[in-house]
Amino acid sequence: MKKILYTDFVSTEELIAELLEQKDFQKAMKRSNLYKFWGKVAGSKLAGKSKPYSMIGGSIMVIACENPVVAQELMLKKTQLLVKLKPYLESLKINVKDLRFDTKKWAS
DSSP states (O other), X not given: OOOOOGGGOSSHHHHHHHHHHOHHHHHHHHHHHHHHTHHHHHOHHXXXXXEEEEEETTTEEEEEESSHHHHHHHHHXXXXXXXXXXXXXXXXXXXXXXXXXXXXXXXX
C-alpha cells in the first residue's frame, strides 16, 4: 500500500479523493456501514449485548457477544439474522455467508 503523507496535498478534498480510490479504504467503509445496521438486524435487546467485530475471509462476520447466553440466542437466530442482513449486504455489495459468535472478543 502506498503511503500517503498529509503534506502531499493542498486540500482535504484531494486527501479524501485519494483515500476513496484505495480498495482497502473502500472495503473498510463498506464494512463500517454494514456494522451500523446491526441494531436493526439483531433488535435493540440483543444489539446492546452484541456487536460486529470483524470479517474472516471476506464472507464470515464475527459478532462479539457479552456472554455465552447471548451467543447461544444469536446462534439460534442465525438464519433469521442472515435474511435480515441480506438487503444491506446487497446494497453494499458485500458477501456474508455465515455469522460466527465469539464471547472472547467482547469489550465494554
